[in-house]
Amino acid sequence: MLNPNLQEIELDKEEFQRYSRHIILPEVGLDGQKRLKAASVLCIGTGGLGSPLLLYLAAAGIGCIGIVDFDIVDSSNLQRQIIHGISWIGKPKIQSAKDRILQINPYCQVNLYETHLSSENALEILKSYDVVIDGTDNFPTRYLTNDACVLLNKPNIYGSIFRFEGQATVFNYQGGPNYRDLYPEPPPPGMVPSCAEGGVLGVLCGIIGTIQATEAIKIVLGAENTLSGRLLLYNAWDMKFRELTLRPNPERPLIDKLIDYEQFCGIPQAQAVEAQEKTTIPEITVKELKDLINYGTNTFVLIDVRNVNEYEIAKIPGSILVPLPDIEDGRGVEKIRILSQNKKVIAHCKTGVRSAKALGILKEKGILGSNVKGGITAWSKEVDPDIPQY
Structure with missing residues (x-):
């Protein structure tokens, strides 16, 4: 609820103490903290990006947090997916994330969607949230998330990581560009190595994920200086930030429905080629x-x-x-x-x-x-x- 009736929202004594460092900020104040409590944010993925951003959204006092994921915790996740712990290995990531969120802030309502986000369920899942955060690591889900946000007019906070480099921006906010303005077409399958193949510096996830959480909080607070229209590039190895200007492309195709994003990204074709190679x-x-x-x-x-x-x-x-x-x-x-x-x-x-x-x-x-x-x-x-x- 980006424009809540603040008179209907109250903080109890413990919440005043919990959020006091926020409330004394002129840019936040009591009204801002009430906005955070009234807000709902959906995070797609509880991996390297989702882990830190979920922790900080909960700590900030976001009232309702939704999580979409269908994976289980693996020991190889723990180097960068800091919301999970050893005791959760082999168990659903969303359950692990919920447990950790409630340990940080029991005032949060946590909604779980243990499913693969698809063209069939995306609009139904996203429609009740104020802000959507893309914490995924594959192109079909990124395009799906973008298009669903465009159709529902939801801000889409984007982040990506690979090796030592990360990107972050805000899509589809106040007339700003969306993901298709930055990447009109997906790269050929296999052209961009996954983090499992190319590696990723663990702390890079924390930096980009925290930037995404920051942008979500700013949007809820009504801040004007978001990353909309600006692509933030970060190189952890060189410790350098750069910024590129993004603008809507007037010639981009109209997004009027959700499509088969696996097909759009060439996944079935690549799998067919791979299967043919295996037979030969x-x-x-x-x-x-x-x-x-x-x-x-x-x-x-x-x-x-x-x-x-x-x-x-x-x-x-x-x-x-x-x-x-x-x-x-x-x-x-x-x-x-x-x-x-x-x-x-x-x-x-x-x-x-x-x-x-x-x-x-x-x-x-x-x-x-x-x-x-x-x-x-x-x-x-x-x-x-x-x-x-x-």
């Missing part, structure tokens, strides 16, 4: 690979196409590192050609996706090979549990 590239299981290694045969060469840092975390005995980017630019192809003279090539990565791509490139160059199904993750689960999973 032989696979072996990790147990079959283990047998080959145990036999001590010199008939194959095992190529690891992950990056150097992944190789340092965990490796299969006898594997030779040739990163996928080296294969893509041709240098790795020649190296593998030399290594594989009179030998069969067997390739692996983390889960088998990148190695399948590498083998497709090698096949075009006349080098045939087999892919390790499930990659080193399957090796850790089925062959050697001492190999770390990441």
